[in-house]
Amino acid sequence: MRHKTRQVMVGDVPIGAGAPITVQSMTNTDTRDSAATSAQVEALASAGCDIVRVAVPDQEAATALSAIVAHSPVPIVADIHFDHRLALEALQAGVHKLRLNPGNIGSEAKVLEVVRAAQERSVPIRIGVNSGSVSKPLLERYGRTATAMVESALEHIAIFERLNFYDIVVSLKATDVAMTVEAYEELSRRASYPTHLGITEAGTKWFGTVKSAAGLGALLSRGLGDTLRVSLTADPVEEVKVGWAILSALELRRRGPVFISCPTCGRTEIDLEGIAGEVEKRLSDFPLPITIAIMGCIVNGPGEARHADLGITGGKGLGLVFRHGQILRKVPEGELVDALVEEANNLLAER
Amino acid sequence: MRHKTRQVMVGDVPIGAGAPITVQSMTNTDTRDSAATSAQVEALASAGCDIVRVAVPDQEAATALSAIVAHSPVPIVADIHFDHRLALEALQAGVHKLRLNPGNIGSEAKVLEVVRAAQERSVPIRIGVNSGSVSKPLLERYGRTATAMVESALEHIAIFERLNFYDIVVSLKATDVAMTVEAYEELSRRASYPTHLGITEAGTKWFGTVKSAAGLGALLSRGLGDTLRVSLTADPVEEVKVGWAILSALELRRRGPVFISCPTCGRTEIDLEGIAGEVEKRLSDFPLPITIAIMGCIVNGPGEARHADLGITGGKGLGLVFRHGQILRKVPEGELVDALVEEANNLLAER
Numbered sequence: 001m002r003h004k005t006r007q008v009m010v011g012d013v014p015i016g017a018g019a020p021i022t023v024q025s026m027t028n029t030d031t032r033d034s035a036a037t038s039a040q041v042e043a044l045a046s047a048g049c050d051i052v053r054v055a056v057p058d059q060e061a062a063t064a065l066s067a068i069v070a071h072s073p074v075p076i077v078a079d080i081h082f083d084h085r086l087a088l089e090a091l092q093a094g095v096h097k098l099r100l101n102p103g104n105i106g107s108e109a110k111v112l113e114v115v116r117a118a119q120e121r122s123v124p125i126r127i128g129v130n131s132g133s134v135s136k137p138l139l140e141r142y143g144r145t146a147t148a149m150v151e152s153a154l155e156h157i158a159i160f161e162r163l164n165f166y167d168i169v170v171s172l173k174a175t176d177v178a179m180t181v182e183a184y185e186e187l188s189r190r191a192s193y194p195t196h197l198g199i200t201e202a203g204t205k206w207f208g209t210v211k212s213a214a215g216l217g218a219l220l221s222r223g224l225g226d227t228l229r230v231s232l233t234a235d236p237v238e239e240v241k242v243g244w245a246i247l248s249a250l251e252l253r254r255r256g257p258v259f260i261s262c263p264t265c266g267r268t269e270i271d272l273e274g275i276a277g278e279v280e281k282r283l284s285d286f287p288l289p290i291t292i293a294i295m296g297c298i299v300n301g302p303g304e305a306r307h308a309d310l311g312i313t314g315g316k317g318l319g320l321v322f323r324h325g326q327i328l329r330k331v332p333e334g335e336l337v338d339a340l341v342e343e344a345n346n347l348l349a350e351r
Numbered sequence: 352m353r354h355k356t357r358q359v360m361v362g363d364v365p366i367g368a369g370a371p372i373t374v375q376s377m378t379n380t381d382t383r384d385s386a387a388t389s390a391q392v393e394a395l396a397s398a399g400c401d402i403v404r405v406a407v408p409d410q411e412a413a414t415a416l417s418a419i420v421a422h423s424p425v426p427i428v429a430d431i432h433f434d435h436r437l438a439l440e441a442l443q444a445g446v447h448k449l450r451l452n453p454g455n456i457g458s459e460a461k462v463l464e465v466v467r468a469a470q471e472r473s474v475p476i477r478i479g480v481n482s483g484s485v486s487k488p489l490l491e492r493y494g495r496t497a498t499a500m501v502e503s504a505l506e507h508i509a510i511f512e513r514l515n516f517y518d519i520v521v522s523l524k525a526t527d528v529a530m531t532v533e534a535y536e537e538l539s540r541r542a543s544y545p546t547h548l549g550i551t552e553a554g555t556k557w558f559g560t561v562k563s564a565a566g567l568g569a570l571l572s573r574g575l576g577d578t579l580r581v582s583l584t585a586d587p588v589e590e591v592k593v594g595w596a597i598l599s600a601l602e603l604r605r606r607g608p609v610f611i612s613c614p615t616c617g618r619t620e621i622d623l624e625g626i627a628g629e630v631e632k633r634l635s636d637f638p639l640p641i642t643i644a645i646m647g648c649i650v651n652g653p654g655e656a657r658h659a660d661l662g663i664t665g666g667k668g669l670g671l672v673f674r675h676g677q678i679l680r681k682v683p684e685g686e687l688v689d690a691l692v693e694e695a696n697n698l699l700a701e702r
Contacts, residue, residue, distance in 0.1 A: 026614065132655070175658070177601050181572055203611045204627045204645070210593060211600035213561045214568030218601075221532055221569035233612040233627045233645065242561060249562035250528050250569075260554045261584040263377065276555045276584045294555070294584065304483070307526070 002223040005194040008124035008167045010051050011075030011096035015124075015169055016194025016226040020253050022050035023243035024196070024229040025236040026079070031061035031068070038071040040236065045073045047240040048255050051227070053077040053099060062086045065093035077126070084110040091117045097169075099126045102159040103135075115165045124167035126196055127156040131174040146182035149174065153187060169227070171196040177215040184224045194226035205234040209242050216246050254289035257344075260308060261294040262301075270314035270333060272296040278337050279312075286344055288351065302327060310347065312340045323347075353574040356545040359475035359518045361402050362426030362447035366475075366520060367545025367577040371604050373401035374594035375547070375580040376587040377430070382412035382419070389422040391587065396424045398591040399606050402578070404428040404450060413437050416444035428477070435461040442468045448520075450477045453510040454486075466516045475518035477547055478507040482525040497533035500525065504538060520578070522547040528566040535575045545577035556585040560593050567597050605640035608695075611659060612645040613652075621665035621684060623647040629688050630663070637695055639702065653678060661698065663691045674698075 007017035015022060025044050029036040031054045041052045056062050056078045069076050075096035080087045084105045087098055091114075098118065102111045102125075118125060131144065134152045142148035149172050160168055170193050172183040177199065184195060199215035212230040219225050230239040230246070247253040261276045276294045283292065293311030295301030298320060301313030306325030313320050319336035321329045321343055331339045358368035366373060376395050380387040382405045392403045407413050407429045420427050426447035431438045435456045438449055442465075449469065453462045453476075469476060482495065485503045493499035500523050511519055521544050523534040528550065535546060550566035563581040570576050581590040581597070598604040612627045627645045634643065644662030646652030649671060652664030657676030664671050670687035672680045672694055682690045 028614070177568070177572065203609070204631045205624070206631065207596055207600070207610055208612075210560060210564045210596040213564030214571075214597050214600045217528070217565030217568035218572035220565075221528065231614040233614060233647075234624050236614075239614075245558055245561040246565050249558070249565045258554070259558055261559075263379070263582040263584060263587075263590070273556070273585050280555045280557065296584075 003188045004192065005226055006166070006192050008169060008194060009122065010077070010124060013050055013075050013096075015196075019226070021220070021225060021247055022227040023048060023240055023247070024051045024053060024077075024227055025049045025239045025243075026053040026055070026229065028236055031055055031057070032064050034064040034067040037064065037068050041068065041072045041074070041076070043237055044240055047237045048244055049074060049236075049240045051075050051077060051097070053079050053229075055079045056086050056090055057081075059086070059089070062089035062093065065090055065095060069094040069096075080105075082106075084114050087114045088117055091121055091123060094121075095123065097124050097126065099128055101127055101129070101156050103156050108159070108163075111159055112163055115160065115163045118167070119165065122167070124169060125160070125165070126169040126171060127153055127160075128171045128196075129153045129156070129173070130200055131179065146172075146174070146179050146186055149179075149183045150186045150190060154190065157191060157193065166193075168193045169196050170194075171198060173198055173200040175200060177211075177218060180215060181218050181222070181224075184219055185222065188224060195224060197225040197228040198231055200231065203233065205232055205238065208232040208234070212242060213246050213249070217250065220246070220250050220252060256289060257283055257286050258289075258291050259283075259294065260291060260305065262296050262304070269298075269316050270296065270319075275312070275314070275337060279340060282337065282341055283344060286348070288344075288348060290344075290347065292340070292344070310340065310343055312336050354539045355543065356577055357517070357543050359520060359545060360473065361428070361475060364401055364426050364447075366547075370577065372571070372576060372598055373578040374399060374591055374598070375402045375404060375428075375578055376400045376590045376594075377404040377406070377580065379587055382406055382408070383415050385415040385418040388415065388419050392419065392423045392425070392427070394588055395591055398588045399595050400425060400587075400591045402426050402428060402448070404430050404580075406430045407437050407441055408432075410437070410440070413440035413444065416441055416446060420445040420447075431456075433457075435465050438465045439468055442472055442474060445472075446474065448475050448477065450479055452478055452480070452507050454507050459510070459514075462510060463514055466511065466514045469518070470516065473518070475520060476511070476516070477520040477522060478504055478511075479522045479547075480504045480507070480524070481522075481551055482530065497523075497525070497530050497537055500530075500534045501537045501541060505541065508542060508544065517544075519544045520547050521545075522549060524549055524551040526551060528562075528569060531566060532569050532573070532575075535570055536573065539575060546575060548576040548579040549582055551582065554584065556583055556589065559583040559585070563593060564597050564600070568601065571597070571601050571603060607640060608634055608637050609640075609642050610634075610645065611642060611656065613647050613655070620649075620667050621647065621670075626663070626665070626688060630691060633688065633692055634695060637699070639695075639699060641695075641698065643691070643695070661691065661694055663687050 005016040077097040078090035078095040080100045174180045290309035293305030293308035295313040298315035302322040356367040428448040429441035429446040525531045581593045641660035644656030644659035646664040649666035653673040
């Protein structure tokens with residue numbers, strides 16, 4: 001059961017209150033280069049990114065936002081630190097969400113200016129707390145704990161609430177997974193704003209994928225989280241793919257096919273790893289959310305994978321293509337992947 | 352907090368009662384080919400596999416076990432289905448654990464024979480329940496639920512307990528993560544035997560890695576699990592690497608270095624992804640459990656990564672190597688990775 005939260009709208013994309021969990025990423029181009037940034041936004045959107053964030057470190061980057069927003073097929077979030085004028089400019093440029101901590105931009109008058117401009121445009125704001133940026137007084141009172149992070153979020157929230165601003169999303173990022181889980185759990189008991197999940201400093205592409213999946217798996221399986229971003233030291237398109245794979249693995253949301261396959265064992269008589277890799281490559285952009293099984297054992301394969309929409313299995317020289325456990329075709333092993341792709345396209349034509 | 356369980360010994364490797372969570376894998380060679388199987392056991396052990404399972408489908412495979420056990424640097428588990436004579440032979444061959452469901456091998460007399468032989472050798476037995484193999488009466492009574500799986504495990508457990516056999520490990524594998532979590536949680540309330548975690552049909556190498564990490568992250572973060580196996584359609588050595596990465600990511604157990612790095616952003620002036628990949632490759636077998644940071648920002652990098660044992664960061668042409676946030680060396684960017692490897696080796700020499 002997912003935690004009940006309020007809902008905010010990021011452009012036409014809802015976050016919270018049971019809306020589909022959205023996948024986000026962030027451009028790593030120079031935002032001032034609006035052409036390069038737009039191209040990356042486009043690539044991210046094609047990979048299934050629901051919302052794209054861009055860094056707005058200076059005036060020139062803020063100026064580039066209008067063009068980026070105009071060309072984007074998905075809502076754009078402006079990432080702002082400290083300077084409320086950049087937030088105002090981003091809002092004027094038409095961004096659909098801000099990422100900004102109100103406690104860090106100075107006087108309440110400045111916050112009020114940003115809040116009024118956001119309200120006029122129905123733009124929500126994400127408060128992003130991370131364990132490294134908790135204030136000294138909170139650290140002294142609560143130590144480096146999940147509670148210190150939650151208290152920090154509640155301080156920022158209180159500033160917004162005093163100004164009658166409630167279109168808030170909250171993220172809490174600790175360096176370790178256990179504290180991150182604790183923090184989101186505590187927040188879910190103390191506030192009802194939707195939450196943005198992420199594991200900070202997840203790391204290199206492979207280890208970061210494993211760490212993000214393990215951490216987000218821990219959070220999402222507890223019903224926590226309304227939107228997520230996987231952070232990797234890699235092409236941000238990879239972040240989107242991993243985000244979707246995590247949601248698919250937990251059966252929270254699907255995009256395209258899911259591939260299941262048995263671990264190879266002593267009974268396997270075909271190059272299962274090679275075939276599975278080829279199938280994954282050729283059908284990864286297939287648009288239907290079907291389950292495709294790649295099984296190593298011709299005797300049990302079709303039966304064991306009868307819940308799969310489509311599947312293949314091979315023995316010595318001979319391959320089978322099956323659909324919900326029923327054998328469709330027998331083909332020479334070398335034509336197995338082609339035959340599967342053909343049947344997938346038949347399925348697509350039928351629907 | 353990890354759930355309290357009993358402890359069993361698999362050879363000299365403990366499972367349960369707070370012992371380090373062990374990483375397992377399974378050979379995919381033909382067990383009858385003892386030379387090929389021994390070579391794979393060796394490769395798995397080198398990668399950090401604590402316990403290796405081998406399939407024992409027939410008499411010839413059982414006969415090969417003596418040689419496999421004799422050459423193995425780690426305990427061996429025999430995977431037995433239905434035939435109690437294969438279990439008896441495996442025990443005679445010196446295996447350190449069995450995987451066998453007592454309800455599936457016929458009369459209680461046969462089970463008693465296996466149990467007595469296991470007790471004589473202090474060999475524990477894993478009961479492996481999966482959602483597809485739950486008996487009809489249980490399915491009729493409980494439906495396809497977590498409770499049906501737990502009841503199935505408890506039936507097998509009851510057979511062993513009637514024979515005063517308690518050296519039991521239990522696994523519960525459902526096809527979906529949510530039901531798997533529910534099943535292990537229910538079991539932890541109803542029995543105190545140590546548990547073996549795994550996500551069944553995890554799938555192709557990349558998706559299977561994400562699904563296993565998400566599922567095991569959900570379980571391990573709840574304090575569930577005493578030993579685990581990641582199942583992938585890939586070289587089983589890869590299963591071991593992913594298993595260790597999951598334990599590292601959750602800070603439950605460490606082997607070798609952990610790499611952290613920031614996602615690239617508009618401020619990054621070096622090829623962070625390329626450098627991170629090279630570092631991960633060159634230091635993945637480094638024996639100390641240190642944290643290595645690869646940061647993209649020369650201004651904030653060393654400070655942000657001051658909790659890392661070693662780190663590098665680069666700007667335009669210039670690179671820094673740092674240790675706990677203190678700069679050790681400035682080097683041309685092209686020599687950054689070499690310098691890091693050198694400092695890692697210095698650290699090794701010191702310890």
